[in-house]
Amino acid sequence: MPYRAPVTDFRFIFENVSDFAAVQATDRFADASPDMIEAILEGAGRIAEDVLDPLRRVGDMQGARLExxxxxxxxxxxxAFAQLAEGGWIALSAGQEHGGMGLPISxxxxxxxxxxxxxxxxxxCPLLTQGQVEALEHHASDEIKQMYLPRLISGxxxxxxxLTEPQxxxxxxxxxxKAAPNGDGTYAITGQKIYITYGDHDMAENVCHLVLARLPDAPGGTKGISLFLVPKLIPDDQGRPGVANALKVVSLEHKMGIHGSPTAVMQYDGAVGWLIGEQNKGMAAMFTMMNNARLAVGAQGxxxxxxxxQHALAYAxxxxxxxxxxxxxxxxxxxxxxxxxTFAARAIAVNCAVAIDMETxxxxxxxxxxxxxxxxxxxAFGTDVGCDVASxxxxxxxxxxxxxxxxxxxxLRDARITPIYEGTNGxxxxxxxxxxxxxxxxxxxxLLDEIEADAERARADLPDLAEPVWQATESLREAVEWLVAQSDMRTRFAGSVPFLxxxxxxxxxxxxxxxxxxxxGQGPRTKLARFYVARLLPEHAGLLTHAMAGAEDLYALSVDELAA
Amino acid sequence: MPYRAPVTDFRFIFENVSDFAAVQATDRFADASPDMIEAILEGAGRIAEDVLDPLRRVGDMQGARLExxxxxxxxxxxxAFAQLAEGGWIALSAGQEHGGMGLPISxxxxxxxxxxxxxxxxxxCPLLTQGQVEALEHHASDEIKQMYLPRLISGxxxxxxxLTEPQxxxxxxxxxxKAAPNGDGTYAITGQKIYITYGDHDMAENVCHLVLARLPDAPGGTKGISLFLVPKLIPDDQGRPGVANALKVVSLEHKMGIHGSPTAVMQYDGAVGWLIGEQNKGMAAMFTMMNNARLAVGAQGxxxxxxxxQHALAYAxxxxxxxxxxxxxxxxxxxxxxxxxTFAARAIAVNCAVAIDMETxxxxxxxxxxxxxxxxxxxAFGTDVGCDVASxxxxxxxxxxxxxxxxxxxxLRDARITPIYEGTNGxxxxxxxxxxxxxxxxxxxxLLDEIEADAERARADLPDLAEPVWQATESLREAVEWLVAQSDMRTRFAGSVPFLxxxxxxxxxxxxxxxxxxxxGQGPRTKLARFYVARLLPEHAGLLTHAMAGAEDLYALSVDELAA
Structure with missing residues (x-):
């Protein structure tokens, strides 16, 4: 059955279940008027319904191939990628100075x-490109920005x-x-990287790799990592993709899902790269980008x-x-x-996005x-919901x-990667x-104060919702209090997943x-809220007990006993 | 990494966490001495480790093909199937009068x-054969039994x-x-069946189908269904597979998992069949068999x-x-x-098997x-655990x-069928x-009385286990009391999955x-019990709240509202 984009739900959450109005009230996002947002949401829904939806199954059946x-x-x-590029959908939030629309992350x-x-x-593919655009906007030199950003934003x-290496x-x-200085301001990048999504493909004329590597004599660990931009084809002075760089796709992984997306093992053999940001500060640059990528993966879930x-409902x-x-x-x-x-996870994602936009x-x-x-x-919740709901x-x-x-x-096969990549849910x-x-x-x-204040406001009209929400928030508050009192990090980590x-x-x-x-209190959303509060919210109590169980029992069994 | 059969765990559960000793004390299972059980468990472990384990991946990669x-x-x-047959592993519990070993279902x-x-x-393949053996033992004529049982039991x-048809x-x-009398005591079976596991294959010389069909003028619904035995090759007087019957595999399904197992769409075009049990009593015959098959699927989970x-532990x-x-x-x-x-689900499966054996x-x-x-x-729990643990x-x-x-x-791909087949977990x-x-x-x-009596016995030495188990049992008792007081079945069904x-x-x-x-109270099992009781058992409270939420909210949203 054809997908119908949840435009109405997004609009409702923007208007009623988040501070999106505050985003629109800022100078930075003054362009994001209600009319414009409406048009963008409708447009996104149309391209998803008309262009992307028909590709779900063909992508799964054919998969990406290395030939x-x-x-x-x-x-x-x-x-389809050309249509996304044409419509400006590759990097909606990219800055206007390089051709982006500067729209909120929301x-x-x-x-x-x-x-x-x-x-x-x-x-x-656009999702990874969004991340690269953001990293370059924050950390690249003006020269690099002018060369790369317009071409990335345009698709x-x-x-x-x-990031990842086999070991x-x-x-x-x-x-x-390794990154060795070439003496002309560029670096020679040598090494192998795995899990490189869209490490190569036939949808665009160039592929630009952001690669973490070590300079000679760099300190060990994360403090000695720098970030490099390594294009597949080295641009000439006019920004035309020129000479092939010394890199290649060694193989593609055979995955449980997202077959259409090529997951490459990349080999760099002295490939020419440009330093992005400061030497040995690669992790910081990566983190800027990863934070928003994490939200994006939550949205994938x-x-x-x-x-x-939608699929199951149509069947039922x-x-x-x-x-x-x-x-x-x-x-x-x-x-x-x-x-x-799905509503809960979406509302959490939007509220996270709104906070990012307000910070910006x-x-x-x-x-x-x-x-x-x-x-x-x-x-973590968005991706767990993705898997659970698909199952x-x-x-x-x-x-x-x-x-x-x-x-x-x-x-389910596609969703199952989302709790893993961009930092496992653990x-x-x-x-x-x-x-x-x-x-x-x-x-x-x-945040808990805000929830309780709203629960107080709702108590008179919606006691069957307000009271359990207030009580659950109090239980969560006690768990946070317990948690921050634990100086032993292992004790915190032992219950971190159920706590989240x-x-x-x-x-x-x-x-x-x-x-x-x-x-x-009148309408379908109220009925859905009643279902959630009566049946799903009670799960929190058992989870909090689990969260505060300490670490001792996790190490009580020896590894030999685990294997017995 | 190679599989190691949990022989020790089974022995421990048989000896300490079930009434298996009572099974061994019966006349019916007097042969199942501790020594014999030990030998069978060791033998089962060896064949699983040496013969079956190497086939997991090749089965997945190659899959079954219709050529x-x-x-x-x-x-x-x-x-491998020949080795199973040779070792007598096809139908361990089949009666000795037709060549089985008559061992407990446990x-x-x-x-x-x-x-x-x-x-x-x-x-x-052996699992389905077990089911057929059981159905024939209970419902077939002596003639059919003598013709089929020795050959099924021997593999x-x-x-x-x-059972299933497309509509x-x-x-x-x-x-x-349809089943039309041929006038010679046999019937002509005509129709299409789907999801027929091992509907055809190349591992044995004949495939025997138990088919549900309707006789002419049979009542509608489940009261008009009869059971027929329909062999692929019709046996001659000496029981040699002879003339090909009028049936065929139309296609094999392309599945998420268990690729090595052929799931056939079967077409019967007036195929010769023999009535098993009484006319219009096919469902009862099917149910005898299905009950044990349900336990078997739980064990698969x-x-x-x-x-x-084991796989994840080795990796970690x-x-x-x-x-x-x-x-x-x-x-x-x-x-x-x-x-x-895994221990909890295994112990539940063994206790269920022991009850079946004691009933027998x-x-x-x-x-x-x-x-x-x-x-x-x-x-349901065994198969849910199968999926959750695999994930x-x-x-x-x-x-x-x-x-x-x-x-x-x-x-996970293999396990995902188990909550579905042999009756969905719903x-x-x-x-x-x-x-x-x-x-x-x-x-x-x-059963709850027994649990509480044991918890009382354990209270002095293991209060941290006995008290929460006793409390949880009391909560469950209240839920059972609530449940049986609900005459509206919809109200019961509304919370049935969380209740289970x-x-x-x-x-x-x-x-x-x-x-x-x-x-x-000393040893690794006690440590594991403490983990379970502290972290997993608390889940029951939220589930029972969910179980007793009634049905009203499930129907509050209209179908249109569900789709909005």
């Missing part, structure tokens, strides 16, 4: 979700991120790729959930078994779980810390769900209970409650 | 788990079950396949979990990232979750109702988990809160506690 050293994308990808988040719901494997060229995994500090939900409406299956209580329970969690526009510390707090939650979608299909032709299985959770609580929980408490999920559960309850408040 | 109307299995399947359950952990797609021939899905009563756990031990990843708290949490839930041996009503109560729980296994691998070469993804949950509570909850209360999971959570706590009691 004689050249990567070929599935049929239709090249044309809007890009909506687009990223829609792309993931339809042709996630294609959508990864003539595309971008990749090269290092998430431990970026262990990387060994929401997209997988939305796509799977059509399918008859002892009556239409949509009339069975358990099928309803599954559909409502999908819908309620106002440079206020309170928005910076809000964005920092919400980013790991948006990433429920399979279940609703019964035996048909396991047959690939139905398309239900693909949502890393997100450690970030939340570690770095993001270095303020003694201040940013968290401030409990935090998301409470936020979900809050945003559902706000949706009901906006409806004045 | 010119003939189904070809992956390389090595035929030889032992078959262990074998089924090991086969699923290693080559699940191959193991399905010369194999069996299938043909009917789980609604078996809607089937339309446990097998997927065990395989995924080898992999270094900022130290060995096995030393990271969150990796430990994941590994312990996998191990603790003693015909006591109390064992019959115990088996009936535990079967949907063993099936955690992917997560532990990080990016490598998404790359098919690692093998982590296959466990159907299991409806069975639990519906049919299995028709006794007013008596069977459930009796909460029941399993409590049982898991109980069996972990018994393991700790057997260790006298």
């Amino acid at each position: 004689n050293g050249v990567v070929r994308t599935p049929d239709g990808f090249k044309q 809007i890009t988040t909506a687009f990223n979700e829609m792309a993931a719901a339809t042709a996630m494997s294609l959508g990864l 003539e060229w595309t971008g990749t991120m090269n 290092a995994g998430s431990d970026v500090g262990a990387l060994t790729t 929401v997209g997988c959930a939305e796509g799977a939900y 409406q059509d399918r008859s078994q002892m009556g239409r299956i949509i009339d069975h209580a358990d099928v309803r329970r599954m559909l409502l779980t999908m819908k309620a969690d 526009a106002t440079h206020h510390e309170s928005w910076r810390t809000r964005a920092a707090l919400l980013t790991p939650i948006a990433k 429920i979608g399979i279940q609703i299909h019964g035996g048909m769900g396991f047959i690939e032709e139905t398309g239900a299985a693909q949502f 890393i997100q959770a450690m970030d939340l209970v570690g770095r993001k609580m270095m303020d003694g929980g201040e940013a968290a408490f401030r 999920r409990a935090f998301a559960r409470v936020l979900g309850g809050y945003y559902h409650m706000r949706a009901a408040m906006a409806e004045k | 010119n109307g003939v189904v070809r299995t992956p390389d090595g399947f035929k030889q 032992i078959t359950t262990a074998f089924n788990e090991m086969a699923a952990a290693t080559a699940m797609s191959l193991g399905l 010369e021939w194999t069996g299938t079950m043909n 009917a899905g789980s609604d078996v009563g809607a089937l339309t396949t 446990v097998g997927c979990a065990e395989g995924a756990y 031990q080898d992999r270094s990232q900022m130290g060995r990843i096995i030393d990271h708290a969150d990796v430990r949490r994941m590994l312990l979750t996998m191990k603790a839930d 041996a003693t015909h006591h009503e109390s064992w019959r109702t115990r088996a009936a109560l535990l079967t949907p729980i063993a099936k 955690i296994g992917i997560q532990i691998h990080g990016g490598m988990g998404f790359i098919e070469e690692t093998g982590a993804a296959q466990f 159907i299991q949950a409806m069975d639990l809160v519906g049919r299995k509570m028709m006794d007013g909850g008596e069977a459930a209360f009796r 999971r909460a029941f399993a959570r409590v049982l898991g706590g109980y069996y972990h506690m018994r393991a700790a009691m057997a260790e006298k």
Whole structure:
């Protein structure tokens, strides 16, 4: 069944369940008028429905292929990418000085979700390019900016991120790729990188790699890493792609999902690269970019959930078994779980995006810390919801769900990468209970105060929502208090994943409650909020018990006993 | 890494966490001495490790193929099946009068788990054959038994079950396949069946189909369904496979997992069949068989979990990232979750099997109702654990988990069918809160009484386990009381899935506690029990809240509102 973009839901969340109005009130985003936002959301929805949606299955079936050293994308990808480029969809939030639209990240988040719901494997190419644009905007020299940014933003060229090496995994500090000065201001990059999404392809005339590498005599660990821009074809003075650089795709991975997206092993053999930012400050530059990429991946998870939900709903409406299956209580329970969690995850993602936009526009510390707090939650919860909802979608299909032709299985196979890449969800959770609580929980408490204040306001009209949300927030507050009192980081990490999920559960309850408040307790969003608060929110209590269980029992069993 | 069969764990559960000793004390299973059980478990472990384990990946890569109307299995399947047959592993529990070993289902359950952990797609062939043997033992004429049973039990021939039709899905009563009397005591079977596992293959000389069909003038719905045995090759008087019957494989499905197992669309065009059991009583015959098949599928889920756990543990031990990843708290949490839930699901499956064996041996009503109560729980929880643990296994691998070469993804792709086939887990949950509570909850209360009695015994020495298990059991008791008081079945069904999971959570706590009691509170099982009780058991409370939320909110949203 054809995808229908959730434009209405995004508009509702922007208007009623986030501070997006505050973003629009800033000078920085003054152009983002309600009319313009409406037009952009509608346009994004149309391109997702008309151009991207038809490519989901062909991308899965054909996959990307490496043929004689050249990567070929599935049929239709090249044309669709050209349409994205033509419409200005590659990097919506890129600055206007280099041809971008300068739109809020909130809007890009909506687009990223829609792309993931339809042709996630294609959508990864603009998504990676967005990240590169952002890194260059913040850290590159003017010369590099002028050469690269307009071409990346227009989609003539595309971008990749090269962090991981075979021996290092998430431990970026262990990387060994070398950068040797060529004496002319450029560097010779040598090493192997893995998991390079769109490391090569046939949709644009050049591919620009951001590569982490070590300069000679650089310190060990993450303090000795620098960032380099390494184009596939070295631009001439006019910016035309010229001589081939000394790099190649060694192989493509055979993956569980997102088959259409080429995941390359890249080999650099003294390839010419340009230093981006300062020497040995590559990690900082990478982090700027990674933060927004994390939100973008969270939005991908929401997209997988939305796509799977629409797909399962259509099946449940059509399918008859002892009556239409949509009339069975358990099928309803599954559909409502999908819908309620998708809304919760979307609202969290939008609120995170709004905080980033407000930080960009106002440079206020309170928005910076809000964005920092919400980013790991948006990433981990959004992607977990993506997998869970896709799996429920399979279940609703019964035996048909396991047959690939139905398309239900693909949502799960595609979604399953999202809890892993851009920092595993375990890393997100450690970030939340570690770095993001270095303020003694201040940013968290401030958010919990806001929730409780709103719950107080809702108590008279919507007691069945306000009271459980208020209570759950209090329980979460106690857990945050306990957490920040733990100086042993292992104790925090031991419960970090259930803690993050409990935090998301409470936020979900809050945003559902706000949706009901906006409806004045009358309407479908209120009914959905009641379902969420009665059935899904209670999960937080068991999770918080788990979160505060300490680390001792995790190490009580020896490795030999684990293997026995 | 090579699979190591959990022989020790099975032995421990048999001896300490189930009433298996009572099974051994019966006349019916007097042969199943401790020495013999030991030998069988060791033998099952060896064949799984040596013969089946090497086929997991080749089965996935090659898949079963339909070539010119003939189904070809992956390389090595035929030889491995011959070894299973040679060793007597096809139908361990089949009666001795036709060449079976007459072993308890408890032992078959262990074998089924090991086969699923290693080559699940191959193991399905004996599993389906087991079901057919059981159906024929209970319902076939002596003539049919003598012709078919020795050949099925020896693995010369194999069996299938043909329930589903394209238009009917789980609604078996809607089937339309016809059976017309031929006048010679046989019937002409005409119709199409889907999802026929091992509907054809090259591992045995004949394939015997049990087919549900309607006789002329049969009543509508499930009351008009009869069961027929329809061989691929019609046996001659000496039982040699002779003339080809009028049936064929139309196509094989392209599935998410278990690629090595051919899932056929079967076409019957007046094929010769023999009535099994009475006219119009086909559903009853099917149900006898399905109950044990449900337990077998639960054991498959446990097998997927065990395989995924061993795989992830080996990776976590080898992999270094900022130290060995096995030393990271969150990796430990994941590994312990996998191990603790695998144990819980295995113990539930064994206790269900023991109840079936005791029913077989003693015909006591109390064992019959115990088996009936535990079967949907063993099936649904075992298979949910299979998927959840396999997904955690992917997560532990990080990016490598998404790359098919690692093998982590296959466990999830294979496991994902188990919550669907042999009655979806939603159907299991409806069975639990519906049919299995028709006794007013008596069977459930009796089990809860036993748990509380054991918790009382454990209270002095293991208060940190006994108290939470006792409390959780009380909460579950209240939920059962609430449930049986609901005369509106929709209200029961609305919370049936979370109710079943909460029941399993409590049982898991109980069996972990018994393991700790057997260790006298000293040892690795006690440590694992503490992890489970502190971190996983608390989930039951939120689930029970969900279970008792009623049905109203599920129908509050209209279908149009669901689609909005």
